[in-house]
Amino acid sequence: MLSVEPVALPLGRPREERADAARNRAHLIDVARQMVEELGADKVTMDGLAERAGLGKGTVFRRFGTRAGIFHALLDEEEKHFQQRVMSGPPPLGPGAPAVERLVAFGRARLDFLLEHTVLARASLDTGQPVPVNDSPSLFHVQMLLGEARPDAAASGTLALQLVAALEGPILLYLQASDDPGAPDPGAVGHDLIASWQVLVESVCQG
Amino acid sequence: MLSVEPVALPLGRPREERADAARNRAHLIDVARQMVEELGADKVTMDGLAERAGLGKGTVFRRFGTRAGIFHALLDEEEKHFQQRVMSGPPPLGPGAPAVERLVAFGRARLDFLLEHTVLARASLDTGQPVPVNDSPSLFHVQMLLGEARPDAAASGTLALQLVAALEGPILLYLQASDDPGAPDPGAVGHDLIASWQVLVESVCQG
DNA sequence: CGCCCAACCGGGGTAAAGTCCACTTCCAGC
DNA sequence: GCTGGAAGTGGACTTTACCCCGGTTGGGCG
Numbered sequence A, B: 001m002l003s004v005e006p007v008a009l010p011l012g013r014p015r016e017e018r019a020d021a022a023r024n025r026a027h028l029i030d031v032a033r034q035m036v037e038e039l040g041a042d043k044v045t046m047d048g049l050a051e052r053a054g055l056g057k058g059t060v061f062r063r064f065g066t067r068a069g070i071f072h073a074l075l076d077e078e079e080k081h082f083q084q085r086v087m088s089g090p091p092p093l094g095p096g097a098p099a100v101e102r103l104v105a106f107g108r109a110r111l112d113f114l115l116e117h118t119v120l121a122r123a124s125l126d127t128g129q130p131v132p133v134n135d136s137p138s139l140f141h142v143q144m145l146l147g148e149a150r151p152d153a154a155a156s157g158t159l160a161l162q163l164v165a166a167l168e169g170p171i172l173l174y175l176q177a178s179d180d181p182g183a184p185d186p187g188a189v190g191h192d193l194i195a196s197w198q199v200l201v202e203s204v205c206q207g
Numbered sequence C: 001c002g003c004c005c006a007a008c009c010g011g012g013g014t015a016a017a018g019t020c021c022a023c024t025t026c027c028a029g030c
Numbered sequence D: 001g002c003t004g005g006a007a008g009t010g011g012a013c014t015t016t017a018c019c020c021c022g023g024t025t026g027g028g029c030g
Helices: A019-039 A046-053 A057-064 A067-088 A099-116 A118-123 A137-149 A158-174 A186-204 B019-039 B046-053 B057-064 B067-088 B099-116 B118-123 B137-149 B158-174 B186-204
Strands: none
Touching (some): A019 A067, A046 A057, A046 A067, A057 A067, A067 A137, A099 A118, A099 A158, A099 A186, A118 A158, A137 A158, B019 B046, B099 B186, B137 B158, B158 B186
16 A cells, blocks of 8 residues: 555546557548548448558558448548537527427438438448447437427437437438439438428427 | 240249249248347358258358348248238227327337347348338338328328338337346337337327 | 259359457657 | 557458359249
């Protein structure tokens, strides 16, 4: 008990990411984005990415854990901008409007976002382990607004989860991103999804 | 132009599945089910299944196309029973009750079903190509009932799609099937999902 | 009953995800 | 600066989904 604890831990975190590691991550993300738009997401391979980035395959896996992790990382950068708009942009998407209006606006924005990034969003899905609900800003946001508009119904949290599923499920799970003629125009489908999202939200909030 | 067409095609289909092929399919499904409950779905391998069934790997792929196809086939058999109950069972799940009540009952039954078959349902998901919406009896059924209860809102079809996503998404996409202690009890979550499904449906149908 | 050919079978081959571990590099504390 | 050890790196290795194609067989038809 005579020894002193080495107290001075700079942050609560175990450790910061090392400088070279951060540099490699940034570079990998760069190269990955480039490869996605050049070859399509399904042609992006771990070996390919490693080679083109001039790094070892082990490095790629250490940074992203899994193939889906790469696309998740790419999507995350876009998501940051999106979150920015939601949290501190102008109403009704940002704060300052009634909860119901914000929910409707959020749905519209979210659908636009997903439609624009369908490929990444789907590729970032990892069969095997589910989407971590805990750190989903979407769920958090919907839960909050719903708690404001319908405190009773929002209590258990599952309603918010179902609403998020209603919002994201059609694009992540069901809809084809098909290019073949005769397929429904994605723009039109997006429009319809926005309209029925509004019906859904206004109904639930006693519109 | 003198030759006569060989008209007598017994069915509109190109051809029936050959007898030995059908036998092999049945056998494979049998062995697969056995392996799933013995080893868990993620330990079921194409080679393993082939070997244990005493067949070639090529045969397995020819029959099921893809790894996910196996689980899809397994799930399909259960799904048949489920559909049976929905289409011709006693009300309110079967016909004979008002549309809203049938929707609520359908949600409850569907959630029970998915909770019971979570592993298969998730394993049958194929990253790469989305769930085919066209031949989804669930969507068809919800669309029908919704058209009965809210013809105006159901018109575009997207609302039904979103409701199905609200029903299946939480289990297929978001919820952990985790066994670790401290995790939410799946039974309790199921109960909550059923309750908020009811809120959702009754709201949309002007409850 | 035997012919014929499309459907079917088998299993070796390929590609890509993910694991492992010996080696290298960063950086906090002296 | 120097140094100890934690963090990071590379690439061979393993595993597995999925492709391919030469050989086999079921079953409609003459």
